[in-house]
Amino acid sequence: MSIVPPAFRSAKRVPRFSRETADVRRRQLIEAATRALAKGGIAAFTIDTICKEAKVSRGLINHHFGSLDDLLVEVYQSSLYESVRSQIEEARRLRQEQSDWPPDATLLAWVRSSFQPRYFARENLLVWLALWGEIAVNDKLRGVHRRLYEAYRSELAFDIAAVAARRGKQVNASALARNFIALVDGLWLEWCLDDQVMTPAEAEEASIALLESALGSLREA
CATH class of the missing domain: 1.10.357.10 (Tetracycline Repressor, domain 2)
Structure with a gap:
């Protein structure tokens, strides 16, 4: 038997992440990647360093950009x-x-x-x-x-x-x-x-x- 209250059974499922949230997260990653470059050059442009700078999990870079190279391109285009x-x-x-x-x-x-x-x-x-x-x-x-x-x-x-x-x-x-x-x-x-x-x-x-x-x-x- 379902334990979901009746009032919520017919409600539409709310997306876990909104489009706005995704855009904000992308911007945060771009800014964190830029800070990583500013502090340590290309040697500091790593998934671990960027995720630590942005305070996010490692999987988010691939989720939002596909690869570290794609994030580098975004840093170049969006920031510089x-x-x-x-x-x-x-x-x-x-x-x-x-x-x-x-x-x-x-x-x-x-x-x-x-x-x-x-x-x-x-x-x-x-x-x-x-x-x-x-x-x-x-x-x-x-x-x-x-x-x-x-x-x-x-x-x-x-x-x-x-x-x-x-x-x-x-x-x-x-x-x-x-x-x-x-x-x-x-x-x-x-x-x-x-x-x-x-x-x-x-x-x-x-x-x-x-x-x-x-x-x-x-x-x-």
Whole structure:
């Protein structure tokens, strides 16, 4: 004989985990994995370390991500490229919502956003170093990096080309975007290693100067 009270016999079974809970758990694991990388580099990116950091059982990584490699990809996409996605979305929003928004202003906003304290920060140095090293040997991560990098470069190149066209200048927008990204990455790395080398303001100035050498002044547009 059932011991379930009659009032509950016809009730629908409530799922043990809601979709929201699953999303929250994924985010917690991504954040824990990022902290593990920040503390110990790629050597600390293990199931045991991440689960200890997140205070969850070992099986949850495979349950939510399928593999440790898939979690690594999510760390790269969700945590480290969040700033890039934000920049791309903002640039697209300005172009869509303000048809008279000058491309010069969008390009200058791109540059300055790269040096905001929440982006130009030391906290993720070990994370980036670990991931850059892993990209060289991990085909899955390399593919994701290539896709995200090209999305970033093409969006930046679009605005560079728009500024050049407006001013009647001939530039290789894709190459200039590539050089800009490389300069920002290099300046950030040097500043992280030794903050006496330059200030973030000086790094920003150097990056603007690179673009202005090909396009003319952006700050007086």
